[in-house]
Amino acid sequence: MPRVFVQGSPAEYYPRHAPEAGRGAVRRITETGEEVLHKPCRDVTEFGPDLAALIDDMFRTMYVAEGAGLAANQVGVGLRLFVYDCPDDNGVRHVGHIVNPVLEPAPAGRPLLDDVEGCLSVPGATMSVPRPERAVVHGQDKTGAPLTIEATGYFARCLTHETDHTHGVLYLDRLSKRQKRDALRQVTAHRDEVLSRRATRATELS
Known part of the structure; x- marks a missing residue:
């Protein structure tokens, strides 16, 4: 079985970082509480060099922040778009971008899986979040x-998490009040360390 899928298609070889990252610039990652993260994004209607440049920047920013996915509103742009470089549960790597994503509804009665999840816009916090096993x-x-991208396991979690972002939903919104307070306490404790590591990686990847 191929070990890498790019835009849903198998690839014989793929570099450590998506080529887009080499053309992109690092952008500041927005954090929970900023308005752009908490409202639905607009459809992308113009496909051209500006969109391609945004995707380049998003890939580079994602790698600097050591993320598996990044939505456009996480770099302050309220458009329905995300990039990803994420393994599935079998260790197969999936790399690509999706514009105007629409998630198929999960089949009724199918159990959700709890697993630990983080978010680049909630720096330093991880919490268990129920998600469908397939997306x-x-x-x-x-x-x-x-x-069309199909996913299972951790990669399905990534796609549902990022699609949530395009609707203005953070994983914090899927937690109880007590769990959300716990996550925000983690941010208070670890945010400075996380941002410092990102700054170091931005220099190393330049």
């Missing part, structure tokens, strides 16, 4: 061509 996302690529 199917329909959307477009940066040229506007239709795209």
